Amino acid sequence: MTGLQTTTGSPAARISGFGSYRPRRRVTNDDLAATMDTSDDWIQSRVGIAERRWAGPDESLVDMSVAAGGKALAASGLDAADIDLVVLATTTPPTAIPGLAARIAHELGVPRPGAFDLNAGCAGWCYALSSAADAIRTGSARNALVIGGEKLTDHIDLTDRGTAVIFADGAGAAVVTGAETPGIGPVVWGSDGDLHAAIAIPEGERVMSMAGQSVYRWATTKLTATLAEAMDRAGVTPQDIDVFAPHQANLRIIELMAKRLGLPESTVIARDIVRSGNTSSASVPLALDALLESGEARSGDTALLLGYGAGLTFAGQVVVLP
Amino acid sequence: MSTRDEIQAGLAEILEEVAGVTPADATPEKSFTDDLDVDSLSMVEIATAVEDKFGVAIPDDELGGIKTVGDAISFIEKNQ
Numbered sequence: 181m182t183g184l185q186t187t188t189g190s191p192a193a194r195i196s197g198f199g200s201y202r203p204r205r206r207v208t209n210d211d212l213a214a215t216m217d218t219s220d221d222w223i224q225s226r227v228g229i230a231e232r233r234w235a236g237p238d239e240s241l242v243d244m245s246v247a248a249g250g251k252a253l254a255a256s257g258l259d260a261a262d263i264d265l266v267v268l269a270t271t272t273p274p275t276a277i278p279g280l281a282a283r284i285a286h287e288l289g290v291p292r293p294g295a296f297d298l299n300a301g302c303a304g305w306c307y308a309l310s311s312a313a314d315a316i317r318t319g320s321a322r323n324a325l326v327i328g329g330e331k332l333t334d335h336i337d338l339t340d341r342g343t344a345v346i347f348a349d350g351a352g353a354a355v356v357t358g359a360e361t362p363g364i365g366p367v368v369w370g371s372d373g374d375l376h377a378a379i380a381i382p383e384g385e386r387v388m389s390m391a392g393q394s395v396y397r398w399a400t401t402k403l404t405a406t407l408a409e410a411m412d413r414a415g416v417t418p419q420d421i422d423v424f425a426p427h428q429a430n431l432r433i434i435e436l437m438a439k440r441l442g443l444p445e446s447t448v449i450a451r452d453i454v455r456s457g458n459t460s461s462a463s464v465p466l467a468l469d470a471l472l473e474s475g476e477a478r479s480g481d482t483a484l485l486l487g488y489g490a491g492l493t494f495a496g497q498v499v500v501l502p
Numbered sequence: 503m504s505t506r507d508e509i510q511a512g513l514a515e516i517l518e519e520v521a522g523v524t525p526a527d528a529t530p531e532k533s534f535t536d537d538l539d540v541d542s543l544s545m546v547e548i549a550t551a552v553e554d555k556f557g558v559a560i561p562d563d564e565l566g567g568i569k570t571v572g573d574a575i576s577f578i579e580k581n582q
Contacts, residue, residue, distance in 0.1 A: 392543070393546050394562045396543050397546045397549070397550065397562065432543060
């Protein structure tokens with residue numbers, strides 16, 4: 181047997197830029213109340229959404245992902261040619277074959293990168309971020325583009341207020357690069373596959389179904405420990421968290437998590453769901469990009485992230501914002 | 503083992519904490535949704551708090567059958 185040599189990469193990884201794409205069409209709660217049995221009050225009190233963006237025919241999953249990825253590249257200061265890994269976290273590809281990451285890379289002018297799609301439900305982007313950071317630390321990649329893109333409106337029923345009011349479209353992306361000191365903390369990830377049926381597009385069907393109460397219970401009781409462990413493994417405490425950006429599934433879950441974690445008053449809590457709805461694996465980068473753009477979050481801030489969703493899957497990590 | 507009165511008092515505390523219900527209003531005949539304005543997600547929070555307080559788990563498939571404060575009291579009494 182011949183011994184194999186292996187590679188080592190950068191001592192650490194960090195995020196060097198964010199970018200996002202929000203579809204043009206804005207859909208308010210009143211718009212939805214005109215076509216189904218719901219109201220602004222019903223929606224706001226249960227999920228905290230005031231409006232969401234729905235993609236039009238000229239805003240495909242690839243279009244949105246390319247737009248977000250291009251902006252992230254520009255923000256990072258890198259050229260497309262510097263990227264050698266592209267990961268698309270998505271749950272809503274229009275077809276299973278081919279995966280879209282290679283085409284997105286091609287449209288961005290990234291030459292022949294490693295490219296793959298990743299489905300870990302709404303936790304997908306946080307899984308992809310961790311995978312990219314690990315690839316950079318092991319030497320499998322130098323610079324990665326990590327995109328979360330979703331077109332969930334392909335999978336909603338406009339007469340079902342349980343899902344149509346919640347899910348929306350969009351894409352968010354980050355460039356991950358090598359660093360001397362860690363800007364992406366250790367991931368705490370896992371899954372509870374006994375609840376696999378709680379969020380699903382049943383086989384042979386188009387429309388998503390969700391057991392809202394089961395998911396709510398799981399999210400509000402099981403995931404606080406994940407967040408605490410992510411902080412612990414990164415060597416920070418709740419007092420150190422400048423920004424809390426969990427998956428934007430439900431404003432009540434976000435508020436309950438923040439309360440149970442004991443985050444200080446000064447922590448900025450991402451509430452992008454209010455204007456974006458639930459965009460699954462796009463929600464965390466969309467929320468972070470919005471906070472950076474508005475100035476509520478700043479370069480160098482310590483942010484606690486959490487993705488969770490269909491699978492059921494979860495992934496939490498602490499990052500330093502670019 | 504808690505008595506029905508003790509369970510009712512404990513449940514009233516939970517309802518006040520979770521959904522802002524005035525404790526005096528949390529009487530057995532009251533419907534959670536129709537009388538106390540408790541929605542389906544608040545019911546989940548109540549179930550979680552009941553488990554913490556009384557050590558009685560209310561699974562999701564049982565939650566839908568609990569319509570009134572009295573239903574909840576009986577469920578806790580029977581399963582404690």
